[in-house]
Amino acid sequence: MILPIAVYGHPVLRQVANTIEPDYPNLQQFINDLWATMYRTDGIGLAAPQVAHSIRVFVIDLDVFKDEHPELKGFKKTFINPRIEFYSSKKIKLSEGCLSLPGIHKKVKRPDRICIHYQDEAFNHITEEYAGFAARVIQHEYDHLEGKLFIDELNWLTKVMLKRQLLNLQNGKVNADYRTLSV
Numbered sequence: 096m097i098l099p100i101a102v103y104g105h106p107v108l109r110q111v112a113n114t115i116e117p118d119y120p121n122l123q124q125f126i127n128d129l130w131a132t133m134y135r136t137d138g139i140g141l142a143a144p145q146v147a148h149s150i151r152v153f154v155i156d157l158d159v160f161k162d163e164h165p166e167l168k169g170f171k172k173t174f175i176n177p178r179i180e181f182y183s184s185k186k187i188k189l190s191e192g193c194l195s196l197p198g199i200h201k202k203v204k205r206p207d208r209i210c211i212h213y214q215d216e217a218f219n220h221i222t223e224e225y226a227g228f229a230a231r232v233i234q235h236e237y238d239h240l241e242g243k244l245f246i247d248e249l250n251w252l253t254k255v256m257l258k259r260q261l262l263n264l265q266n267g268k269v270n271a272d273y274r275t276l277s278v
């Protein structure tokens with residue numbers, strides 16, 4: 096099922112998401128719905144809070160970038176109860192967008208490398224290191240679980256310049272080619 100995307104101003108986007116257990120009701124169906132929604136919206140990642148579920152789950156598919164980044168070939172993962180355990184001191188600034196902030200793209204500085212501990216769909220514990228683009232996308236989705244958005248990382252002047260766009264989103268004036276969920 097394709098789920099509506101919660102847009103800026105929806106309170107679920109500012110909540111710290113809850114840890115889940117293997118017996119979470121209909122978890123596999125929910126994960127399938129996350130994938131279907133992500134693909135329908137042309138996203139590369141989607142976190143549960145973005146579809147109004149305050150639980151610690153996100154999905155990422157970076158295989159589309161395999162030509163430019165061969166290390167991303169086959170990169171399609173579900174992250175359950177993730178915890179980033181290490182951030183590198185080296186940071187890189189690149190443009191980001193977000194399905195919950197349609198029409199807004201800005202450069203964000205993020206650590207270039209991370210180490211993340213998470214559970215897969217079978218609730219196996221996994222610890223992995225990522226660098227470059229994969230690390231960036233993981234951090235972006237992880238932030239959603241912490242009640243953060245990429246605009247939180249912007250300088251004050253850029254935030255002031257975005258004020259009108261953000262107010263429009265908050266007031267339900269959304270221009271997106273997917274179903275949205277406003278306040």
